[in-house]
Amino acid sequence: MATVAPETAALRKPRGRRIGWAFLAPAFLAIAIVAIYPLIYTVVVSFSESSLGRPFAEWVGFDNFAKVLSDGVTVPSLGRSLVFAIPSALLALVIGFVIALSLDVAVRSGKVVRVVFLLPLMTPPVMAGVIWKLMFAPTGGLFNNVLQLVSPGADPILFLGSSPAAMVSIVVVDVWQWVPFCVLLLFAALQTLPGEVFEAAQVDGAGVWRTFRHVTFPLVLPTLVTVLMLKLIVSFKVFDLVFIMTGGGPGLDTTVSSFNIYRTALQQFDVGAAAAQTIVFLVLVTIVIVPLSSYRTRLQKAGE
Amino acid sequence: MSTTIERGPAGSADAATTRAMTVPDGQPPRARRASSASRIGRAPRGIVVLKWAVIAIAIGFTLLPILYLVTMSFKSPDDILSTRILPSRIAWENWASAFEQAPVLVYLRNSLIAAAIAAVVALAVAIPANFAMARLRTGGSRSMALIVSAYVAPPIVAVIPLFMLVRTAGLMDNVIGLGLIEGLMVTPVAVWLLDGFFRGIPEEIDEAAQIDGCGPVRTLVRIVLPLVAPGVVAVAIIAFILVYNDFLIPLMLTQSTASQTLPVGIALMQGGREVMFGQMAAASLTGMIPVYLLALFLQRWLVGGLTQGSIK
Known part of the structure; x- marks a missing residue:
């Protein structure tokens, strides 16, 4: 946060305070509606027997939690959320970083390259799911067509219908969508690095690798951590791709937490159990994001 | 770049x-x-x-x-x-057949309306909040943390409670209701992205405004808003796209063609037994064209908005 000169802060205080809170009120109301109320509702509902039609039919204590933790579906779905989120975030970050590091040679054709790289990010995830589902299709899909050309008569690969190919396929699609996001943020960060440091490194005779290892990487590390955190947050939200591409299958192989919660609430109509699953999921997300977030804060403090 | x-x-x-x-x-x-x-x-x-x-x-x-x-x-x-x-x-x-057999144009219209309403709502809520936090120093970093943390939780968390709320409010299956809720949902992103722009204005500017006798409202409207206009444009586009592309919330809050958005419509199309690849492709492309046009013509703002706000 920027520092305020004490006298200007004092100058602002008397009138600024009240109107300031008035300006903030709508935002707090928004948060109350879309975050605080849902959280409280979810906690309360998780202790009840509830359906969409009849919420709060009966109080059941911790029964929902006991049920979902032992149902053999919820805990694996949490694991799948991790199995999806961590590789998809890391892959998008690493690939995005490699591209961002390469992009300086193309600054002159920047505009064209930039528009191209924006496209996957702009594609509605549902449409991205449709595109790749068509590409992965056993008959008529691009990849199996190529396979037929290479070895005619080979059995088609069931990209979305076999394990672990289905999960890998969804990760590929997600990476396709989100690499541009990482490129964008990392390239912007690379552009802000002070040129003098690189000149100094060159004067010292540091090669490409050593310059990267000892100059570039430490300088962009805070941004890398930020982008990783953002991408992880986004990855935990994945729902659309699963819904479109696999419907959670084959079996339950791609049933990540969001999809499992959706199924429980809207296909099994058990809102109480879905709420309990939601809370367990939130705990998982918090456990992953909070340490990363505090590491990020520490890095940024160290950088200042 | x-x-x-x-x-x-x-x-x-x-x-x-x-x-x-x-x-x-x-x-x-x-x-x-x-x-x-x-x-x-x-x-x-x-x-x-x-x-x-x-x-x-x-x-x-x-x-x-x-x-x-x-x-x-x-x-x-x-x-x-x-x-x-x-x-x-x-x-x-x-x-x-994409246009004849499926109401693609109706879906598209719904998507555009909901996204436009949401972008306006998000900005109307976010701009005063950003002004208060960055320029009037109200609320401090804790308000920011509270607002931004609302974006961290996966939306599946909010889906059922919002479903109940929207049903009670009589806004179910209604494009305007959808736009309103989506607007509130993207408000945290808008606040977060706008923060960098609001903090980028030199201190002296609002001091000068204050000395000239400008109250906070006039300072915001007359002086600060024009200066953060590029950020506002950028965030409006980003909010629009986020809502246009969203699937889970419209899936929950809409039930009929009259209010379903294009991603929902396409998801339902492919759920049918007879999956027509070519027709799906045409319908999907139709939905992608508006956002691609935005990328093409407004990419400077988009890139600026994404990078300014989030790299801090």
């Missing part, structure tokens, strides 16, 4: 005289000290070739699925089952 303009003798062998000047291109001022241009000349040849190879592969990987979808939308069922890459004839009927 910035555009480089070569100054001095073109093609000069002396890298020092060919001083490359970087011109900000919808970029925050601190991105201006771009050093990449001066680095190019000295990088070993092998590295430059390697970098171009990376870019070429990345562009190929990026464009392949989109181009594939375009060819699919023009393929007849026979072509789709054959292994040919390009259609043997242009099957316009895919496009015709």
Whole structure:
């Protein structure tokens, strides 16, 4: 946060305070509606027997939690959320970083390259799911067509219908969508690095690798951590791709937490159990994001 | 990213005289000290070739699925089952049937309306909040943390409670209700992205306004808002796209064609038994064109908005 000169802060205080809170009120109301109320509702509902039609039919204590933790579906779905989120975030970050590091040679054709790289990010995830589902299709899909050309008569690969190919396929699609996001943020960060440091490194005779290892990487590390955190947050939200591409299958192989919660609430109509699953999921997300977030804060403090 | 303009003798062998000047291109001022241009000349040849190879592969990987979808939308069922890459004839009927058999245009209209309402709502809520936090120093970093943390939780968390709320409020299956809720949902992102723009204004500006007797409201409207206009445009586009592309919330809050958005419509289309690849491709492309046009024409703002706000 920027520092305020004490006298200007004092100058602002008397009138600024009240109107300031008035300006903030709508935002707090928004948060109350879309975050605080849902959280409280979810906690309360998780202790009840509830359906969409009849919420709060009966109080059941911790029964929902006991049920979902032992149902053999919820805990694996949490694991799948991790199995999806961590590789998809890391892959998008690493690939995005490699591209961002390469992009300086193309600054002159920047505009064209930039528009191209924006496209996957702009594609509605549902449409991205449709595109790749068509590409992965056993008959008529691009990849199996190529396979037929290479070895005619080979059995088609069931990209979305076999394990672990289905999960890998969804990760590929997600990476396709989100690499541009990482490129964008990392390239912007690379552009802000002070040129003098690189000149100094060159004067010292540091090669490409050593310059990267000892100059570039430490300088962009805070941004890398930020982008990783953002991408992880986004990855935990994945729902659309699963819904479109696999419907959670084959079996339950791609049933990540969001999809499992959706199924429980809207296909099994058990809102109480879905709420309990939601809370367990939130705990998982918090456990992953909070340490990363505090590491990020520490890095940024160290950088200042 | 910035555009480089070569100054001095073109093609000069002396890298020092060919001083490359970087011109900000919808970029925050601190991105201006771009050093990449001066680095190019000295990088070993092998590295430059390697970098171009990376870019070429990345562009190929990026464009392949989109181009594939375009060819699919023009393929007849026979072509789709054959292994040919390009259609043997242009099957316009895919496009015709996408528009005739599915209410693609209605879906598209709903998507555009909901996204536009949401962008307006998000900005109307976020701008005063950002002004209060960045310029009036109200609320401090804790308000910011509270608002932004609302975005961290996966939306599935809010879906059922919001479903109940929207049903009680009588806004179920209503495009305006959907736009309103989506607007509130993207407000945290808007606040977070706008923060950098609001904090970028020099301190002296609002002091001068205060000395001239401007109250907070006038300072915001007359002085601060024009200065953060690029940020507002950027965030409006981003909020629009986030809502336009969203699936889970409209899936929950809409039930009929009258209010379903394009992603929901397409998801339902492919749920049917008879999946028509070509028709799906045409419908999907129709939904992608509006956001691609935004990317094409407004990319400067988009990139500026994404990078200014989030890299801090």
